[in-house]
Amino acid sequence: MYSYVINLQCPKCNKTYEKQREQHLCVCGSPLLVQYDLDRVKTEWSKEQLLQEPLSLWRYHPLLPVEHPSQVVTMGEGMTPLLPMEQYGAEIGLSRLLMKDDGLLPTGSFKARGAAVGVSMAKALNITELAMPTNGNAGAAWAQYSARAGIKTHIIMPLDAPEITRKEVVAAGGNLSLIDGVISDAGKVVAQKVKQEGFYDVSTLKEPYRIEGKKTMGLELCEQLNWELPDVILYPTGGGVGLIGIYKAIQELFQIGWVKGEMPRLVAVQAEGCAPIVDAFHAGASESVFHEGSETAAFGINVPKAIGDFLVLNALYQSKGCAIAISDETLLEEQKRVAQLEGTFLCPEGAATFAAAKELARQSWIQPDETVVCLNTGMGIKYPESIDVHAEEVAKV
């Protein structure tokens, strides 16, 4: 069996939906989660078999929704490095600080994971044309994977989204529109287009498979730690799909018996200029409130109200995690500090997780010898404006 998918289920009202059909939100308005026959996976799949699989996220095909290898649309994504960050760790007082570097994916960001699985499913469902709002990187990834699958794309992004992501959409032949607003404004236009034109809606969590791709971050990092769970995982949280995905991944690994012990404490890292999850967490709320007038240099996490906020908050509460907001000034400083000490040029969102680790270590919320994983969600080169260059011009000899 290539996949052990059973169906889709609503985490709010438990209603189930058929697999292999176009599905979006539950009738109750909640995103849907993919269910697998985990008892069979436990019996029929082994860590030894995993070693024979390709070096991409597709090695986890039993826990992915794609049912036939021929439906896989891939550019070789996955199995990104889990790197020790010893120098920076020493500076902030953490002896086991690691980074999962999801910049090393096609399209230069972690969005490739969701796009690879999402586009593969769209292809399996014979979709020919899709639409989505994006803060840039997701649109770039979906446009590129869709091109590979022969699917037309309609991408709407804010004028302030990283300019390079526009180039990626256009290079892949995507239909790009810009909007003077935030991702929620783009989302409203997409909703209208979907209604009018019948495009397949792949807005965050309105399409149930992106999360399955993001889940592989959690699967991979457990494998790379030789199936020992880390103590803390820090994740830059906009829509929060990756955090929900990592939580789901580790739950599934518990159920198939591949990991034991405590669920890692999940940390949602946001920017001070857009911190609805942090506010909700501190209020002990189960949902977030729309953050008016949001703004941050970490553009990928400028999401004023995430449709899956209740799933993110649930993962934080269940894992005894927390949520923390970082100022733009601090995250841009840490971006430089990490590059200088470790050589790794992170995206601002990724840098925010290091600033958060530093602050949580200072507060002793993280202990010095705990195993801590920061998720870098993209390459720094996608954000050239985050670095100022002063260089001397030399004369020829």
Place this chain on the structure above:
Amino acid sequence: MYSYVINLQCPKCNKTYEKQREQHLCVCGSPLLVQYDLDRVKTEWSKEQLLQEPLSLWRYHPLLPVEHPSQVVTMGEGMTPLLPMEQYGAEIGLSRLLMKDDGLLPTGSFKARGAAVGVSMAKALNITELAMPTNGNAGAAWAQYSARAGIKTHIIMPLDAPEITRKEVVAAGGNLSLIDGVISDAGKVVAQKVKQEGFYDVSTLKEPYRIEGKKTMGLELCEQLNWELPDVILYPTGGGVGLIGIYKAIQELFQIGWVKGEMPRLVAVQAEGCAPIVDAFHAGASESVFHEGSETAAFGINVPKAIGDFLVLNALYQSKGCAIAISDETLLEEQKRVAQLEGTFLCPEGAATFAAAKELARQSWIQPDETVVCLNTGMGIKYPESIDVHAEEVAKV
């Protein structure tokens, strides 16, 4: 044994040099090549052992010069995807067209391979400060890996080099200078600085270990083809280190008995605006002539005279390969075509190899059913200026 390195040898006059000492060019002016005890490697290393190794270029440590794992400076580089390019292949009449995507490396280019091995060796040799000329990507990679190793860098690049690479150097704390000229002009300034300040010179092939890092492109692609050799490998050729490296890799694999059959035909792809190797190849010469007034949008291969030109030409002649020049207009067109059909956004240099494959297929120099590997040497996102964006602005709803 972690490494089977013996010594360094001059390919021109055969003089040998000690390993584990700072070495640059031979007294005769030629670059030096690293020698390994291949008979022992043949006896003591196996393909089965390789499967237990990490998923990075360091899996090939017996054929790399670093003698202790503790000396390895790594950001998880290597084992980049070897992707089928079916749609584009069908369009140009090649049924087995593959791309080795070396954009998926830290720093977004294949230069990470040479920097990882070169910086590891520099660290092993207790180097504290190094200098180099660069067309951008190599400087970015060496600055970043050096930061990780705690080595200071002095990088000189032409004003026209990709702007993002400046940002990478500066982010990593490198000392960046710009010059109104080509890489050869930068090289002269570096030579002067090296003499005056005693910096470690890591100019192309004046440092003997970069080529060993590049060699892993060849090792990996053979492993990924299950040790079946491809028929043709196309490589965008500036300094030509990768082409020399791939040739050396396959020679070593022949000697340890891991591959059999015909040496793949190696193709040096250059830009019409800078084609010294192509000119030399057509003249049947063993060295190239400095290309005056060179210019191309594929900036990484704007190298008017490569110090290893005789090694590149020898590899072309020995492998029954060829050299071919592509116009900027054509390579930028193919960059878009590949993105539209395959979803992969290549650097202009990588796109040139596809344009070359198309032309060589048209000429029947490549047969329709041959296995053909194009090397993409970097991510398209490092060259945003290669794509023009026209996007409609939509109103909020």
